[in-house]
Amino acid sequence: MSSSYIISIDGPAASGKSTVARKLAEKLNITYLSSGSVYRAITYVCLSKNIKPSDENLKDFINTQSFNIEHGKVFVNNQDYSKFLSLPETENAVSSYASLACVREFALTLLRDVAKHESIIMDGRDIGSVVFPNATNKFFLTASQEVRAKRRYDEFCKNHPNEKINLDNILAEIIKRDDMDRKRELSPLIVAENAILIDNSKLNIEETIQAIYNSLHKKTGEA
Ligand code: DC
Numbered sequence: 764m765s766s767s768y769i770i771s772i773d774g775p776a777a778s779g780k781s782t783v784a785r786k787l788a789e790k791l792n793i794t795y796l797s798s799g800s801v802y803r804a805i806t807y808v809c810l811s812k813n814i815k816p817s818d819e820n821l822k823d824f825i826n827t828q829s830f831n832i833e834h835g836k837v838f839v840n841n842q843d844y845s846k847f848l849s850l851p852e853t854e855n856a857v858s859s860y861a862s863l864a865c866v867r868e869f870a871l872t873l874l875r876d877v878a879k880h881e882s883i884i885m886d887g888r889d890i891g892s893v894v895f896p897n898a899t900n901k902f903f904l905t906a907s908q909e910v911r912a913k914r915r916y917d918e919f920c921k922n923h924p925n926e927k928i929n930l931d932n933i934l935a936e937i938i939k940r941d942d943m944d945r946k947r948e949l950s951p952l953i954v955a956e957n958a959i960l961i962d963n964s965k966l967n968i969e970e971t972i973q974a975i976y977n978s979l980h981k982k983t984g985e986a
Pocket of ligand 1: 797798799800802803857858861862886887888889890
């Protein structure tokens with residue numbers, strides 16, 4: 764592969780893209796960045812200052828905050844934001860902030876800057892279509908809605924053994940989320956041009972990584 768390269772991995776919720784992207788980055792010894800963590804950090808800093816998505820000062824506010832991304836971690840005003848990114852309040856609000864044009868524009872600049880000086884694997888919804896349309900390698904991971912719902916269900920049961928959860932409700936959430944991601948006006952979830960689509964309904968994480976790895980090497984071999 765060339766000295767510096769960008770691998771984009773897009774896909775719907777629970778397609779396994781973040782786990783696959785993180786492990787693949789370790790295997791290739793390059794940086795992994797979840798673009799969702801940038802949207803989550805913007806969301807949390809706004810929530811912490813009570814700036815709502817409808818607030819007309821939101822654009823000015825985020826422009827006064829200092830965002831840095833180092834080794835795949837997001838720092839805001841020199842504070843490591845990792846622990847705030849999966850808080851329920853962040854999780855519940857992030858899609859409202861991520862759908863705003865000024866937030867997407869702000870995130871786009873940050874995400875593109877990261878790849879200026881290093882090779883990177885980035886996952887998200889629009890990495891191969893909008894953020895890096897010229898990425899070296901583009902992948903789109905997906906799986907059936909039923910398989911993705913079962914993965915979420917199993918993950919929840921593992922992390923919360925004493926709580927009950929209904930698989931049908933999770934499936935309904937996945938269907939709703941897919942619909943929102945695909946139909947939203949800005950940067951909808953699409954299979955980017957030249958992206959390799961991998962349906963991992965019948966593959967585990969290691970098999971999915973291997974499928975991507977094989978395709979990277981096949982491409983290099985052909986070049
Ligand atoms: O991948 P994630 O769950 O961390 O994403 C958090 C939110 O950010 C989710 O609402 C989708 C949105 N997002 C986006 O709009 N574009 C991206 N490239 C990545 C995430």
